[in-house]
Amino acid sequence: MIARLAITAMVFSLVASAGSLRAQTPAQQNSTDQAIQSLELHVKMYPQDFAGYDGLGAAFLQKGRETGDADYYERAKTALAKSLDLDSSDPAAYSAMTHMAVACMAEHRFRDALAWAQRALALGSGDPSPWAIAGDALADMGEYDAAAAAYANLENPLASEEEQRGLSFERESRLSSLELVAGHTQKALDLMRSAVHTAIQTRMSSENIAWSEYQLGEELFQAGDYAAAEKADRAALEEYPSYYRALGGLAKALAAQGRLDEAAEHYRKAIAVVPFPEYAAALGDVDSKLGRTEQAKKEYELVGFIGRLSEINQEIHNRDLAYFYADHDIKLDQALLLARKELEVRRDIYTWDVLAWALYKNNQLQEAADAIAHALQPGSADALIFFHAGMIQERLGNASMAKTFLQRALDLSPQFNVRHAESARAALAGLQALEAQSASAAPGEVSHAR
Amino acid sequence: MRGRRLSARFSARRALILAAGILWCSAAGFAHPMGNFSVSHYAGIRLEGNSVEIRYVIDEAEIPTFQEMQRTGLLANANDPGVAAYVRDQAEALKEGLSVTLDGQPLALEAVSTEVIFPPGAGGLPTMKLGFLYRASLEGTRSSRRELRYRDDNFRDRAGWKEIIVTAAPQVSLASASVPATDRSAQLTNYPTDLLNSPPQELEAEATFTVSAAGEAQAKRVPAPPVHAAPIGQPQSAAATYAGASAAGAPSAQPASQHPVALQANQQQTPRSAFTELMRARQLSFSIVLFAAAVALGLGGLHALEPGHGKTLVAAYLVGSRGTALHALLLGLIVTFSHTAGVFLLGAVTLYAQKYVVPEQLYPWLGVVSGLTIALLGFYLLLQRYLGFEAGQLFAHSHGAYSHGGFGELRTDGAAAPEASAIPGSESAKRVTFRQLLALGVTGGMVPCPAALVVLLSAVALHRIGFGLFLIVMFSAGLAAVLIATGMAVVYAGKFLAGRHTQGRLIQRWLPIASATAVTALGLVIALRALLSAGVLAARL
Numbered sequence: 004m005i006a007r008l009a010i011t012a013m014v015f016s017l018v019a020s021a022g023s024l025r026a027q028t029p030a031q032q033n034s035t036d037q038a039i040q041s042l043e044l045h046v047k048m049y050p051q052d053f054a055g056y057d058g059l060g061a062a063f064l065q066k067g068r069e070t071g072d073a074d075y076y077e078r079a080k081t082a083l084a085k086s087l088d089l090d091s092s093d094p095a096a097y098s099a100m101t102h103m104a105v106a107c108m109a110e111h112r113f114r115d116a117l118a119w120a121q122r123a124l125a126l127g128s129g130d131p132s133p134w135a136i137a138g139d140a141l142a143d144m145g146e147y148d149a150a151a152a153a154y155a156n157l158e159n160p161l162a163s164e165e166e167q168r169g170l171s172f173e174r175e176s177r178l179s180s181l182e183l184v185a186g187h188t189q190k191a192l193d194l195m196r197s198a199v200h201t202a203i204q205t206r207m208s209s210e211n212i213a214w215s216e217y218q219l220g221e222e223l224f225q226a227g228d229y230a231a232a233e234k235a236d237r238a239a240l241e242e243y244p245s246y247y248r249a250l251g252g253l254a255k256a257l258a259a260q261g262r263l264d265e266a267a268e269h270y271r272k273a274i275a276v277v278p279f280p281e282y283a284a285a286l287g288d289v290d291s292k293l294g295r296t297e298q299a300k301k302e303y304e305l306v307g308f309i310g311r312l313s314e315i316n317q318e319i320h321n322r323d324l325a326y327f328y329a330d331h332d333i334k335l336d337q338a339l340l341l342a343r344k345e346l347e348v349r350r351d352i353y354t355w356d357v358l359a360w361a362l363y364k365n366n367q368l369q370e371a372a373d374a375i376a377h378a379l380q381p382g383s384a385d386a387l388i389f390f391h392a393g394m395i396q397e398r399l400g401n402a403s404m405a406k407t408f409l410q411r412a413l414d415l416s417p418q419f420n421v422r423h424a425e426s427a428r429a430a431l432a433g434l435q436a437l438e439a440q441s442a443s444a445a446p447g448e449v450s451h452a453r
Numbered sequence: 454m455r456g457r458r459l460s461a462r463f464s465a466r467r468a469l470i471l472a473a474g475i476l477w478c479s480a481a482g483f484a485h486p487m488g489n490f491s492v493s494h495y496a497g498i499r500l501e502g503n504s505v506e507i508r509y510v511i512d513e514a515e516i517p518t519f520q521e522m523q524r525t526g527l528l529a530n531a532n533d534p535g536v537a538a539y540v541r542d543q544a545e546a547l548k549e550g551l552s553v554t555l556d557g558q559p560l561a562l563e564a565v566s567t568e569v570i571f572p573p574g575a576g577g578l579p580t581m582k583l584g585f586l587y588r589a590s591l592e593g594t595r596s597s598r599r600e601l602r603y604r605d606d607n608f609r610d611r612a613g614w615k616e617i618i619v620t621a622a623p624q625v626s627l628a629s630a631s632v633p634a635t636d637r638s639a640q641l642t643n644y645p646t647d648l649l650n651s652p653p654q655e656l657e658a659e660a661t662f663t664v665s666a667a668g669e670a671q672a673k674r675v676p677a678p679p680v681h682a683a684p685i686g687q688p689q690s691a692a693a694t695y696a697g698a699s700a701a702g703a704p705s706a707q708p709a710s711q712h713p714v715a716l717q718a719n720q721q722q723t724p725r726s727a728f729t730e731l732m733r734a735r736q737l738s739f740s741i742v743l744f745a746a747a748v749a750l751g752l753g754g755l756h757a758l759e760p761g762h763g764k765t766l767v768a769a770y771l772v773g774s775r776g777t778a779l780h781a782l783l784l785g786l787i788v789t790f791s792h793t794a795g796v797f798l799l800g801a802v803t804l805y806a807q808k809y810v811v812p813e814q815l816y817p818w819l820g821v822v823s824g825l826t827i828a829l830l831g832f833y834l835l836l837q838r839y840l841g842f843e844a845g846q847l848f849a850h851s852h853g854a855y856s857h858g859g860f861g862e863l864r865t866d867g868a869a870a871p872e873a874s875a876i877p878g879s880e881s882a883k884r885v886t887f888r889q890l891l892a893l894g895v896t897g898g899m900v901p902c903p904a905a906l907v908v909l910l911s912a913v914a915l916h917r918i919g920f921g922l923f924l925i926v927m928f929s930a931g932l933a934a935v936l937i938a939t940g941m942a943v944v945y946a947g948k949f950l951a952g953r954h955t956q957g958r959l960i961q962r963w964l965p966i967a968s969a970t971a972v973t974a975l976g977l978v979i980a981l982r983a984l985l986s987a988g989v990l991a992a993r994l
Contacts, residue, residue, distance in 0.1 A: 074486075278490045
């Protein structure tokens with residue numbers, strides 16, 4: 004869940020003030036590129052304008068979100084640091100500080116993000132938007148109550164109507180994620196639908212609208228409504244073509260509906276834009292399900308290669324790589340190491356889940372059970388977490404608990420994962436067979452079991 | 454001669470840096486400056502009177518390169534037999550993604566030349582740079598004012614540097630262009646990383662131009678002059694200039710040629726430091742440490758054979774020819790120690806005085822001091838050899854203090870005791886004093902090679918000082934091992950010879966004199982060379 008901020012409004016006001024000085028290319032260069040160009044010219048003309056550097060930093064953040072290229076976060080930080088060099092005591096500097104917090108979030112430096120957001124709030128500008136990033140950082144640190152309290156501040160009755168709508172987008176989209184974690188799926192969906200509506204109504208940038216539609220798609224998928232998820236992702240792609248997140252989400256929704264060829268095609272498209280390891284891993288899983296083992300092997304090798312690069316560059320795919328290694332029973336010690344490392348900076352339910360899964364694969368069952376308890380603690384209704392919990396309990400010999408968890412995973416989302424849905428069914432069937440066996444051996448138990 | 458030597462040294466330094474990069478890959482390697490999954494584009498469009506030329510460069514970072522190698526089954530090596538065919542295929546495949554129209558009519562591009570290189574990226578993993586020269590004829594289109602449109606559909610959505618420039622030959626007058634005439638990335642070899650030079654995202658361009666009749670005639674008469682080096686872009690300017698007026702004055706006007714697109718590795722490697730702070734994988738596996746140690750040892754040994762430490766090699770020879778195996782060993786240890794200490798010292802000085810002294814300026818002076826010391830030492834030895842023991846007596850002292858080991862005892866009567874008969878512990882003459890040994894070892898090791906210093910400074914930069922120090926010790930030990938081996942070889946060869954011509958006047962007198970002369974000369978050459986390189990540096994600065 005990457006941070007959201009209404010940076011676009013600021014960018015475009017600055018673009019307007021800077022004016023478009025250069026001859027536009029006939030290309031449909033996207034609006035973020037135009038914003039970057041204009042703002043660069045603007046700060047060249049007004050090198051003392053801290054707001055110009057802040058706007059440029061915000062535009063780089065947006066470009067980073069769009070391209071998945073971490074280089075832009077570096078540029079953003081440079082621009083924002085310059086802005087703060089010029090002025091960091093004026094209340095208006097809250098904006099650059101908030102953007103700095105966003106850049107930290109993108110690099111998974113949650114503590115720094117929280118610190119920047121708090122500094123921004125301390126300036127007393129009256130704009131509550133830094134609360135959004137503070138809440139995001141807290142959520143990733145697993146402090147969900149504190150995050151909810153932070154999001155509750157995203158209101159400003161004195162602001163203009165447009166600003167209020169922007170704030171309501173920020174609040175609703177974030178509270179939606181928290182509701183999802185708490186297992187209130189329907190509430191989460193309602194909030195997200197409302198956020199999408201606001202994004203469209205207030206004409207946010209294409210990427211922002213597409214993100215909210217994609218996010219809705221993710222929540223729908225989690226709720227097991229694959230067709231609706233597909234629709235949401237397609238809407239996102241219509242808004243912002245070749246949006247890699249939506250391509251990945253769409254592929255996942257297609258795979259869950261058994262449309263594996265189409266799924267593979269969309270994973271390939273997503274990889275052609277941003278080769279995230281989770282897409283390559285998922286494509287490999289789809290390919291192996293289709294019987295294309297050669298192709299799948301290549302995809303898994305690509306994941307391994309990205310993992311190697313991540314080791315070199317300390318990138319931010321620890322969790323995805325840990326899932327991949329654990330799922331495929333390779334480099335299990337590495338999976339555990341990555342999961343533990345991730346937990347040092349990120350303590351949300353998904354990190355506890357990957358840690359539990361890696362521990363399970365390394366046969367550290369008691370620790371795995373403790374970790375999965377953390378993942379389940381907020382009440383989350385997540386099929387993958389239920390599946391992991393079920394497998395751990397099965398290995399621990401708690402057959403009835405294992406059955407409950409596996410059943411819940413499959414009830415919630417019968418095709419929650421190309422690879423694991425079958426395993427979940429098989430494990431459940433095994434447990435039921437075992438129970439039937441012991442029931443026939445001890446008939447007295449039957450009535451009790453019913 | 455000087456140039457050759459310097460370049461030899463330079464290449465050794467690069468080798469070590471490269472090795473260091475590989476060794477430290479798990480700490481914080483270098484990534485492609487545009488991000489490890491980027492695909493960068495460059496199109497240099499050149500309008501000629503009767504043709505248009507496009508220098509098209511595609512720079513694929515580590516991940517897309519891996520994907521291509523995976524897809525094709527090739528090795529990321531220009532010598533792989535399949536690579537040539539692959540590059541030819543790519544020339545055609547990428548051409549399909551380019552559309553060039555003149556006054557609305559599509560132009561047929563023809564690939565004139567293809568190039569490929571595989572520069573190492575993060576952790577030594579390969580990246581790939583493809584360069585193509587495409588050409589299309591403008592013959593047969595005769596409108597006075599022409600409009601060229603260019604569109605690149607290759608890797609559109611992939612992050613990267615996407616740059617297009619348009620330039621024109623003198624006989625072509627460029628009326629307008631939607632893209633600059635100057636190149637900001639030197640054909641994707643030097644990506645600006647400063648804030649106000651964010652990656653261009655140009656994938657389309659248009660230009661209107663007219664060809665003067667005279668120019669056209671001239672263009673037909675006089676073929677474009679050949680160039681010997683493909684043009685590398687202009688130095689980056691803060692504000693890109695846009696071709697608005699006649700392109701005749703455009704500084705970057707590049708002559709047309711059949712010359713292929715020259716490809717170079719990226720000049721800068723941006724360390725992606727933000728993530729190193731994030732999760733510090735600070736532990737190194739034992740096998741990596743072991744491997745690193747072995748590589749450092751080997752590089753040190755090779756380094757001993759290079760010009761930089763030639764003097765020490767001579768010293769080793771000298772000690773071997775005049776001393777004992779123990780002397781040779783001791784010299785090796787002293788060299789290791791002084792070399793290591795020298796690097797540490799220079800590293801410390803560099804770190805604390807970085808603001809005032811450029812380390813490069815320091816080396817030549819250390820070289821001068823070291824060379825002169827060696828020359829003096831050689832001259833002293835020469836006097837000793839030539840005049841007999843008189844000069845040597847100046848140094849005769851501390852008799853017996855180290856008599857068991859044979860150090861500190863000085864008898865310089867060359868005629869009385871043939872050097873080759875020097876055997877450890879024997880009562881025969883020992884011609885190498887501990888003091889001389891120390892002087893040789895210290896001067897030999899004193900000039901810390903830039904390579905070792907680079908390793909140390911990188912270690913500091915990577916917060917991995919302990920490992921850096923360890924590597925330098927290993928490097929010095931490798932250097933010393935070669936020196937010791939040389940010394941030993943001479944000692945034992947000497948013993949072998951001694952069995953035959955013990956009384957030979959050649960060995961007894963003239964050989965030592967010759968070697969002393971050689972040492973003197975070498976010391977002077979070293980000092981001179983250091984002075985010259987200081988001069989070269991000064992001239993550059």
